[in-house]
Amino acid sequence: MSESTDPLIDLECQSHTYPDGTVGVHDIEFGVVPDEIVAVVGPNGSGKSTCLEHLNATLVPDDGELVVRGTAITADNREYARSEVGFVFQDPDTQLVAPTVIDDVSFGLTNRGVTGAAARARARDALDSVGAKHLEDRVPHYLSGGEKRLVGLAGVLVLDPSVIVLDEPFAGLDPARSAMVADRLREIRASGISVVLSTHDLDVAADLADRVCVMDDGNAIGGGTPREVFYDAALLDRANLTPPSAVRIARELGLDASERPPVTERDLVDRLDGVAGSPRNIAASDD
Numbered sequence: 279m280s281e282s283t284d285p286l287i288d289l290e291c292q293s294h295t296y297p298d299g300t301v302g303v304h305d306i307e308f309g310v311v312p313d314e315i316v317a318v319v320g321p322n323g324s325g326k327s328t329c330l331e332h333l334n335a336t337l338v339p340d341d342g343e344l345v346v347r348g349t350a351i352t353a354d355n356r357e358y359a360r361s362e363v364g365f366v367f368q369d370p371d372t373q374l375v376a377p378t379v380i381d382d383v384s385f386g387l388t389n390r391g392v393t394g395a396a397a398r399a400r401a402r403d404a405l406d407s408v409g410a411k412h413l414e415d416r417v418p419h420y421l422s423g424g425e426k427r428l429v430g431l432a433g434v435l436v437l438d439p440s441v442i443v444l445d446e447p448f449a450g451l452d453p454a455r456s457a458m459v460a461d462r463l464r465e466i467r468a469s470g471i472s473v474v475l476s477t478h479d480l481d482v483a484a485d486l487a488d489r490v491c492v493m494d495d496g497n498a499i500g501g502g503t504p505r506e507v508f509y510d511a512a513l514l515d516r517a518n519l520t521p522p523s524a525v526r527i528a529r530e531l532g533l534d535a536s537e538r539p540p541v542t543e544r545d546l547v548d549r550l551d552g553v554a555g556s557p558r559n560i561a562a563s564d565d
């Protein structure tokens with residue numbers, strides 16, 4: 279793990295307007311530090327994708343600045359932002375371009391002058407790290423949605439970024455695949471790469487993220503740890519978000535006033551284990 283807490287990314291975007299005049303974001307300050315997973319949440323059209331696409335200079339603020347690892351990004355050094363910040367698109371087909379998976383994952387390396395056996399070995403390692411080595415000879419186009427997403431992730435990991443940004447990585451995945459992608463993202467964080475993702479699944483955000491950023495109507499309207507954000511009823515109401523299921527149940531049970539109220543299902547189960555009269559303890563006493 280990295281010792282430094284200097285920001286890897288520091289984005290100030292006072293506005294971003296698309297060519298047709300639609301305002302994608304109004305006002306965002308967004309930082310990413312080492313060894314963290316940040317979840318960006320908010321309703322449809324609130325500006326999550328627009329925000330994320332600024333983090334590797336795919337989009338550029340009308341007014342504001344992107345600084346990556348201390349370097350201000352300009353038109354002359356956008357490639358630096360792209361090399362430090364890998365982007366996994368919401369639509370995996372956007373990213374898959376080669377005839378086989380191994381060629382696809384090697385593609386970015388080839389562009390950087392790493393070719394042949396060296397590129398393939400690194401691509402194989404990247405596929406292995408996301409549990410997708412068995413797919414290396416497959417045609418990317420015919421993979422399932424979840425498999426495509428893993429291959430897209432490998433194609434970014436192989437380039438050794440400091441941060442990986444994923445736009446809705448859980449969309450369309452079944453629960454087992456979602457859990458697998460979440461596990462991989464935890465491993466990626468443990469390997470020293472920070473992760474930023476957008477999601478509509480607040481249960482996953484509560485379970486996975488170290489920090490949550492709430493967006494509404496093109497503004498970053500609040501943020502903090504999952505516990506801080508998901509027990510802030512006024513903040514969630516403002517963004518029209520429903521709290522994660524564990525938070526709703528904890529409120530019903532009156533656990534929300536406790537010192538560390540449960541924010542994930544695991545927290546809730548652990549807490550109920552200690553409560554006399556909880557279904558688990560009743561079942562145990564009936565045995």
Ligand SMILES: Nc1ncnc2c1ncn2[C@@H]1O[C@H](COP(=O)(O)OP(=O)(O)OP(=O)(O)O)[C@@H](O)[C@H]1O
Binds near residue numbers: 297302320323325326
């Ligand atoms: N290429 C584009 N051209 C014009 N307007 C765009 C473009 N992309 C996004 N927008 C607009 O910018 C605003 C923010 O969209 P964005 O995709 O960032 O929201 P989001 O929070 O990611 O939404 P969702 O959850 O639906 O994916 C919306 O009003 C959207 O219609």
